Amino acid sequence: MHVIQPMTEDQAAIRDAVAKTLEPFDDAYWAKTDETGEWPEAFCDAMAKGGWLGIAFPEEYGGAGLGLTEAALMMQTVTRSGAGYSGASAIHLNIFGPKPLEKFGNPELKRENLPKIISGQEKMCFAVTEPNSGLDTSSLETKAERTNKGYVINGRKIWTTGAQRADKILIIARTTPKDQCAKPYMGLSLFYTDLDRGKIDAKPIPKMGRKAVECNALFIDGLEVPKEHLIGEEGDGFKYLLQGLNPERVLFAVESVGLGFAALERATRYANERVVFGRPIGQNQGIAHPLAKSWAELSAAELLAYKAAALYDAGQECGAEANAAKYLGTEAGFTACETAVLTHGG
Incomplete structure (x- = not known):
């Protein structure tokens, strides 16, 4: 506990x-x-x-x-x-x-790039998901083939955020064929390198919302990567990738919870101000109860997310909590926004 x-x-x-x-x-x-x-x-x-x-x-x-x-x-x-x-x-x-x-990353790669990322000088994108593999990272098809100077990467990525303005790309690719690996997630390698627009064609994907931050399909043809831009050991990229996945799930959870609370605050304010038949609509149970239910769901998801964060910060296993928090947080956030929209129809 x-x-x-x-x-x-x-x-x-x-x-x-x-x-x-x-x-x-x-x-x-x-x-x-x-x-x-x-x-x-x-x-x-x-x-x-x-x-x-x-x-x-x-x-x-x-x-x-x-x-x-x-x-x-x-x-x-x-x-x-x-x-x-x-x-x-x-x-x-x-x-x-x-x-x-x-x-x-090797010391030189970290010294060269981390301060620039932190200051906002260097902009990066993260290329993992592919059209044919989705969330099954072990089945990705993008390949990195060894050369005398490093690697050449060919393949496709999808849903890559921020690629239109990125200077660098963090990308995972297969360096050893899957059938030659003891386990399917082995043989993947992670690289942090320049986003060469002569070798990477980034095409924005039309979306219904959040237009300010684009997602892209990437077509990678002959991207040359120096061997110094390999992160860690060849073939261990999936293991390294996990370092960022559980924290990212926690962040998605709290971001959704924050959005949900913002929606509830606006809906509650409207419900208290909107007067119909001589009284605020918020005094009607049909309005008040869904808002209260959403508040409870958001609060529960919030607690689980911060439990996962506390476990991570303590160096303890948090995978189950992080995944559950992401699920509950996004569900609660969506429901809260939907409830807020319906409240404004009253």
Whole structure:
């Protein structure tokens, strides 16, 4: 059993400082980015200047040296501010995406890139998912073949966020055929290298929402990668990849919870202000009860997410909790937003 501790003064200060950074970015700002598809550059710059992009990275690289709990507080504050996933998705990858590089990259690769990622100077994308393999990473088909100087990568990736503006790419590819490996997840290697637009064609995928942060299909043809850009040992890429997956699941959970709470706050305000038949609609159980139910669901998901974060920060296994938190958090967040929309119809 793991007991969740109350928020510390330092953690509350982080939450309040992030909220202060977000004050200039109001509803009009986010509506404009979604309408125009314009990347939220000013928001990203503000978060970088505040030092928030390196919240979970070591101080020696310019980070704050804090844990997943503090990073989760930050990202929940972002979505709850009204930025939603337009804000969260713009910086989400910076928070734990480079962890494999930090943990397993060679010293020169880390010194050269981590400070730039943390400062916002260097922009990266993360290429894992493929059209034919989906979430089954062991079945990916992109190949990295050895050469005298390193590797050449060929293949396809999909749903790669931020590739239109990225300088670098964190990419996983198969270096040993699957039928030659003892286990299917072996033989995969992870690289952090330049995004050469002469070798990588990034095509945006049309979406219904969150236009400010694009997703892409990548077509990779002869991308040359120096051997120094291999992260860790060849064939161990899947193991390194896991370093960032559980924290990422926790962040998705709290981001969804933050968005859900933001929706509930607006719906509750409307329910208290909207008067029909001589009284606020919030006094009707048909309005109040769904809002209360959503609050309970969000609060439960929030607790599980911070339990997972606490386990991670303590160096304990958190896979089950992180996965469950992502499921419950996204479900609760969606339901809260749906309930808020229905409330505004009253």
